[in-house]
Amino acid sequence: MQDEMPQFEVVTRRGLLLGGLVAAGGAAAVATSAAAQSMQGHDMSAMAAEPALATDPYAAPPAHGGAHGNMMTVGEVDHAANGFDPSVLLTAWDTGTLSTTADGRVLRTFEVEAVDKEIEIAPGVMFPAWTYNGRVPGPAFRAKEGERLRFVFRNFGSHPHSMHFHGIHSWRMDGVPGAGLINPGEEFVYEFDAKPFGCHLYHCHALPLKRHMHKGMYGAFVIDPDPALHPEFEAVAKSRLLGTPENANWQELVMVMNAFDTNFDGANEFYAVNTVAHAYAVQPVRIEKSRPVRIYLVNVTEFDPINSFHLHANFFDYFDTGTSLTPTLKTVDLIMQCQAQRGILEFSYRDHESGMYMFHAHQAEFTELGWMGMFDVVEA
Numbered sequence: 001m002q003d004e005m006p007q008f009e010v011v012t013r014r015g016l017l018l019g020g021l022v023a024a025g026g027a028a029a030v031a032t033s034a035a036a037q038s039m040q041g042h043d044m045s046a047m048a049a050e051p052a053l054a055t056d057p058y059a060a061p062p063a064h065g066g067a068h069g070n071m072m073t074v075g076e077v078d079h080a081a082n083g084f085d086p087s088v089l090l091t092a093w094d095t096g097t098l099s100t101t102a103d104g105r106v107l108r109t110f111e112v113e114a115v116d117k118e119i120e121i122a123p124g125v126m127f128p129a130w131t132y133n134g135r136v137p138g139p140a141f142r143a144k145e146g147e148r149l150r151f152v153f154r155n156f157g158s159h160p161h162s163m164h165f166h167g168i169h170s171w172r173m174d175g176v177p178g179a180g181l182i183n184p185g186e187e188f189v190y191e192f193d194a195k196p197f198g199c200h201l202y203h204c205h206a207l208p209l210k211r212h213m214h215k216g217m218y219g220a221f222v223i224d225p226d227p228a229l230h231p232e233f234e235a236v237a238k239s240r241l242l243g244t245p246e247n248a249n250w251q252e253l254v255m256v257m258n259a260f261d262t263n264f265d266g267a268n269e270f271y272a273v274n275t276v277a278h279a280y281a282v283q284p285v286r287i288e289k290s291r292p293v294r295i296y297l298v299n300v301t302e303f304d305p306i307n308s309f310h311l312h313a314n315f316f317d318y319f320d321t322g323t324s325l326t327p328t329l330k331t332v333d334l335i336m337q338c339q340a341q342r343g344i345l346e347f348s349y350r351d352h353e354s355g356m357y358m359f360h361a362h363q364a365e366f367t368e369l370g371w372m373g374m375f376d377v378v379e380a
Helices: 013-030 035-036 207-213 230-238 364-368
Strands: 096-098 106-122 123-132 138-146 148-155 187-193 197-202 218-224 253-259 270-274 285-288 291-301 304-310 316-320 329-332 333-340 342-346 354-360 372-378
Touching: 106 138, 106 270, 138 372, 197 291, 197 342, 218 291, 253 285, 253 304, 291 304, 291 333, 304 342, 329 333, 333 342
Parallel strands: 106 148, 138 218, 253 291, 285 372
Antiparallel strands: 096 106, 106 123, 148 187, 197 218, 253 270, 291 342, 304 333, 304 354, 316 329, 316 342, 354 372
16 A cells, blocks of 8 residues: 655645635625725715625725725734834834044944844744844935944844945945854944935845845935035935925835745745735825825845836836936836835825825736735825
8 A cells, every 4th residue: 555645735926816815705705885885085875875886895995905806915913023013114214323423524323233033924924034123124224425324233143144235335344255244143343435325225145145135134225415415406405305394395105125935935925015915005104195205115025036116096206226316217107126226206196186095016916915005195
């Protein structure tokens, strides 16, 4: 008699898509008409008058994700246990501490620790991450053009790590083997000038590089332009400089597009902005229609060559890498980024009616596996 071998089901991202469809169908079957009629800021009385519409998940979108046909994760992520909340990450800039160098220059110092940490990337789905300061993505650092920057980096993780900054600096500060790559228990200080201005990123450059980045060691790194250095575009530069009245008029958000290979087969099972799948569909991003929006968008998706950002019912201006004060592209609703590419999006809902407006990757598979959110556009 032949031995009977146990059969194991291999979890793939396409399998998750099918499971999501089944879950969505089950949810639709048990949904009450009251739930179907609830949509923040919209009159659903017409639906209530027609029972067929009240039970149809495609009839009209409820406040949280129904516009996506219930094709979403089910349940809630424990943000407190994670130690970070995607809704907070949108505006959580780390500006370090300020002091003065011996020659009178502004010195901005940041403290960074590499830590191993298990995080929840979707309801009930845990991922063994390697982190900067216990969060994925790591802190969104922000400084001003021309300042002296100092990053005190300590490795409390289980593997060698580093910080490689996309910017201009000496080879000794590059965060590669022999130039800032350190072992567990060691410390290194990176120091360089803040240039060029723009939307940048940093990440670990230890080998294997794809594993260290995919495991969560990356973050946004923004350098604001100094208006005094750009007199021909002074007004635009002031609008980007954190702390100015002109900048306070903008609603600024930092979004890091990422993904997770949960079974380590070289293909991602979950996609997201700021780590948690469907985070901004579950908790839409509140936008005041009277104020313009600026998004610092960074792509660190591993195992897929391209990611994208699509804005529904609106168009934006795009500043590739953010190193220009004039748009690279004007009036577009979709941009693509390869890994490590980044840029700034600017748009407004001033002439729109209030309501829920979707944004997502335009790779449909990425959208269905977590990279989709909603802007809740409201009156001021």
